[in-house]
Amino acid sequence: MSLVSQINSLKAVHDYEGLVDLIPYAKFIGVETSMVGDKIVSNLPYMNDNIGNPALPALHGGVIAGFMENSALFHLLWEIEVLNIPKIIDFSIDYLRPGQAVTTYSHCDIIRLGKRVALCNVKTWQDDINSPIALARGHFLLSNNDPID
Numbered sequence: 001m002s003l004v005s006q007i008n009s010l011k012a013v014h015d016y017e018g019l020v021d022l023i024p025y026a027k028f029i030g031v032e033t034s035m036v037g038d039k040i041v042s043n044l045p046y047m048n049d050n051i052g053n054p055a056l057p058a059l060h061g062g063v064i065a066g067f068m069e070n071s072a073l074f075h076l077l078w079e080i081e082v083l084n085i086p087k088i089i090d091f092s093i094d095y096l097r098p099g100q101a102v103t104t105y106s107h108c109d110i111i112r113l114g115k116r117v118a119l120c121n122v123k124t125w126q127d128d129i130n131s132p133i134a135l136a137r138g139h140f141l142l143s144n145n146d147p148i149d
Contacts, residue, residue: 007082016040019074026070029063033074036107040078042071044104051101059099064124068093068106068136072120075108076140086118086140093136102126104133116143 001009003022010018016033020026030047033040044050044059044067052060069091076086104126112119122136123129 040075042106057101068122071106072108072122089139091138097133099133
């Protein structure tokens with residue numbers, strides 16, 4: 001069964017966690033997903049292996065970035081008709097404060113959804129959704145049939 005078929009099968013039975021099992025890095029860092037209201041919210045439970053600075057302790061910036069990229073990808077996969085796996089064109093992150101050694105949450109908003117490209121904003125927080133630790137903006141290629149103009 002192709003990856004696209006697996007994703008569509010998971011969507012049909014509302015298996016949000018099944019998406020994580022398809023992305024090895026997401027599974028490795030401990031990403032979990034669930035539906036909160038009408039949004040997919042990803043969470044990253046505290047794992048000692050995700051700490052980059054043990055003196056603080058603080059989450060590794062690369063773990064935060066990977067978590068945010070996966071959050072955007074999961075949201076896109078859930079919201080769009082999946083014909084091809086979206087590919088990252090660019091992803092820009094603003095780190096606002098250190099990620100503490102606690103559970104981290106993230107959600108994505110699709111700002112623009114075209115035939116070939118999607119623009120997403122991602123917000124990541126820990127204790128307070130109004131006090132994010134990082135914000136990101138990413139463009140995803142939805143179709144590999146046409147070149148980007």
